[in-house]
Amino acid sequence: PVLKHDIELPASVPELLLEKHANFLLSYGTDKDEYMYCMTEHMRMSGMYWGLTALDLMGKLEQTNRNEVLEFIAQCQTESGGIAASLQHDPHILYTLSAVQILCIYNALDTIDIEKVVKYVKERQQPDGSFTGDIWGEVDMRFSFCAVATLSLLNRLDVIDVDKAVEFVMKCMNFDGGFGSKPGAESHAGMIYCSIGLLSITGNLHLVDADQLSWWLCERQLPSGGLNGRPEKLPDVCYSWWVLSALTILGRLHWVNKEQLVKFVLACQDTESGGFSDRPGDIADPFHTLFGLTALSLLNTDYPLKKINPTYCMPEYVIQRLHLKPARLD
Numbered sequence: 001p002v003l004k005h006d007i008e009l010p011a012s013v014p015e016l017l018l019e020k021h022a023n024f025l026l027s028y029g030t031d032k033d034e035y036m037y038c039m040t041e042h043m044r045m046s047g048m049y050w051g052l053t054a055l056d057l058m059g060k061l062e063q064t065n066r067n068e069v070l071e072f073i074a075q076c077q078t079e080s081g082g083i084a085a086s087l088q089h090d091p092h093i094l095y096t097l098s099a100v101q102i103l104c105i106y107n108a109l110d111t112i113d114i115e116k117v118v119k120y121v122k123e124r125q126q127p128d129g130s131f132t133g134d135i136w137g138e139v140d141m142r143f144s145f146c147a148v149a150t151l152s153l154l155n156r157l158d159v160i161d162v163d164k165a166v167e168f169v170m171k172c173m174n175f176d177g178g179f180g181s182k183p184g185a186e187s188h189a190g191m192i193y194c195s196i197g198l199l200s201i202t203g204n205l206h207l208v209d210a211d212q213l214s215w216w217l218c219e220r221q222l223p224s225g226g227l228n229g230r231p232e233k234l235p236d237v238c239y240s241w242w243v244l245s246a247l248t249i250l251g252r253l254h255w256v257n258k259e260q261l262v263k264f265v266l267a268c269q270d271t272e273s274g275g276f277s278d279r280p281g282d283i284a285d286p287f288h289t290l291f292g293l294t295a296l297s298l299l300n301t302d303y304p305l306k307k308i309n310p311t312y313c314m315p316e317y318v319i320q321r322l323h324l325k326p327a328r329l330d
């Protein structure tokens with residue numbers, strides 16, 4: 001049988017339904033006994049980061065309950081200094097980054113004990129330069145990005161061995177120019193974003209072959225206009241982020257077909273509930289809603305969206321307010 005690796009786009013796609021997306025995010029998971037509220041508890045801090053960043057891009061941050069969010073984050077910081085996804089959960093570097101990102105967007109870093117966060121992240125680094133996600137010891141190159149992004153947002157990169165961190169990331173580079181989660185692991189667009197993001201923050205973009213890597217990234221675009229994360233996979237709107245942000249940092253965003261990709265992204269909107277799903281016709285969620293909007297922001301469409309910073313996946317004005325200048329190739 002012929003394997004289907006792409007989808008058919010509908011003949012016409014809706015315009016950007018900004019108000020519907022804002023309402024979708026503002027009401028998502030508010031009903032405490034609603035199914036999604038319970039199912040997403042294990043990643044609540046990240047879910048809040050996805051929703052708040054998307055709302056800020058749409059200029060709706062003032063419609064959120066800032067004090068309630070800050071109170072929740074303060075309560076999620078644990079004795080270790082690390083921050084958990086939800087109350088009574090264990091701390092993890094993924095949610096520590098999400099919490100710090102939210103606090104930077106709200107300009108409220110004094111909500112938590114910064115010194116203890118810095119100590120928690122520093123303790124994650126291993127002798128080979130890699131990072132564990134929490135005290136249970138799982139190593140993944142995603143956690144290297146989380147550690148470096150978190151510490152750079154706090155202006156405390158001095159506490160880790162940056163050269164060893166970069167050394168580990170480069171061990172994850174494959175012959176196809178891509179990056180995997182560990183040395184020898186298959187190239188994946190999400191891991192390429194994490195490695196290029198870390199190299200952008202630490203000023204080491206000269207270590208990658210920008211042309212070969214950008215070529216692999218552009219190969220992700222399918223006839224439907226959508227992008228997938230690996231060869232032979234279906235397109236998915238969240239890969240728009242992993243691929244476009246890396247291409248932007250590498251200075252080769254113009255290598256993708258912008259018109260076709262914009263059409264694919266608009267087709268992923270749920271015209272009933274609001275929000276974006278991974279592919280046309282699936283259920284919308286905050287994760288894909290953020291990445292649908294960041295794609296339109298990176299692609300310089302005429303829609304009224306704030307600029308997204310490709311390295312931190314945070315609004316550009318926030319990165320400028322922190323006086324951060326992540327490197328990118330021109």
Ligand SMILES: COc1ccc(S(=O)(=O)N2Cc3cc(C#N)ccc3N(Cc3cncn3C)C[C@H]2Cc2ccccc2)cc1
Pocket residue numbers: 043046047236238278285286287288
């Ligand atoms: C299908 O139900 C799920 C499955 C997994 C997860 S997860 O492990 O927490 N996570 C985050 C995530 C959040 C949402 C939302 N809201 C939806 C999906 C999704 N995926 C799964 C996914 C995305 N594209 C296709 N797939 C199958 C990525 C995953 C891993 C990830 C975490 C952090 C940052 C980047 C990636 C959550 C829900």
Ligand SMILES: [Zn+2]
Pocket residue numbers: 236237238239278288
């Ligand atoms: Zn996805």
